[in-house]
Amino acid sequence: MEELHKPVLPEETIDALRVRPDGVYVDGTLGRAGHARRIAQQLTTGRLIGIDRDMAAIDAAEERLAPWRDRVTLVHGNFSDLGEILKALDIAGADGMLFDLGVSSPQLDDASRGFSYMQDAPLDMRMDRSAPLTAREIVNTWSYEELRRILFTYGEERYAPAIARAVVRARENRPIETTLELVDLIKGALPAAALREKQHPAKRSFQAIRIAVNGELDALPPMLAAAADALNPGGRLAVITFHSLEDRIVKRSMQDLAKGCTCPPEFPVCVCGRRPKLRLITRKPITASEAELADNPRARSAKLRVAERCDPFDL
Secondary structure (H helix, E strand, O other), X not given: OOOOXXXXXXXXXXXXXXXXXXXXXXXXXXXXXXXXXXXXXXXXXXXXXXXXXXXXXXXXXXXXXXXXXXHEEEEEOOHHHHHHHHHHOXXXXXXXXXXXXXXXXXXXXXXXXXXXXXXXXXXXXXXXXOOOOOHHHHHHHOOHHHHHHHHHHOOOOOOHHHHHHHHHHHHOOOOOOEHXXXXXXXXXXXXXXXXXXXXXXXXXXXXXXXXXXXXXXXXXXXXXXXXXXXXXXXXXXXXXXXXXXXHHHHHHHHHHXXXXXXXXXXXXXXXXXXOOOEEEOOOOOEOOOHHHHHHXXXXXXXEEEXXXXXXXXXX
């Protein structure tokens, strides 16, 4: 199992969380428990809450975290429901929270999940297989305008109009069923220069469709706000992103949560009453070392941002 998945920025993340043996920690994107395992190893009387929307991840974590199972609680759920999950577990406050927003290696490598543009599979891309919306539905039923929008916004795909037109034309004859069918359509819509680029021609489009299927970006700001509220004073929030859209949202959300008074400067006294909830630990994101990149190329685009819960009595 260890060979199947390597967590990115493992040492940097655990250092950022400053794990205490008696602390309470939340891994909101459990995956294959690479980070969670490192947290659990450092706990004695503490507790780790592991959350994931993918039941396969929960099942795998049962095995990977077995030696520390007495201090681990696993939850099949979505980090967008963080507040409700912690309330149900009677967790008054956490000393650290981690959210690794990447698709785990096993999800990418399992052809049946439909995440990969390198292997043929049914168009699925659901992180939670019980969710109703699939990539097949998006590709075959969403309008040209909706397809163009998500390809451009979520995938930052400059050829979004051409790809969306190609998809709409193709599905008029028969439904688009598999990942490699979609890859061929994308390639056919791109100019020759784009096909010669180092990046796979379908990478941006697959990213966009995956984000749309799983509602990944919409959940981030409220989740980060809920995480800040649920941290104990001095508790750390660590978030790992893998593309610019995610990183931009995380950066702006953390900055917003770190703001204090928003009254106009000409006001003699504060009337808004706003106080910062977070203190930014990383002004610039932490990225993978050359040694890690040599061992795990998937870490190349990873960025770690860290913030700390303010003590309201210190403000």
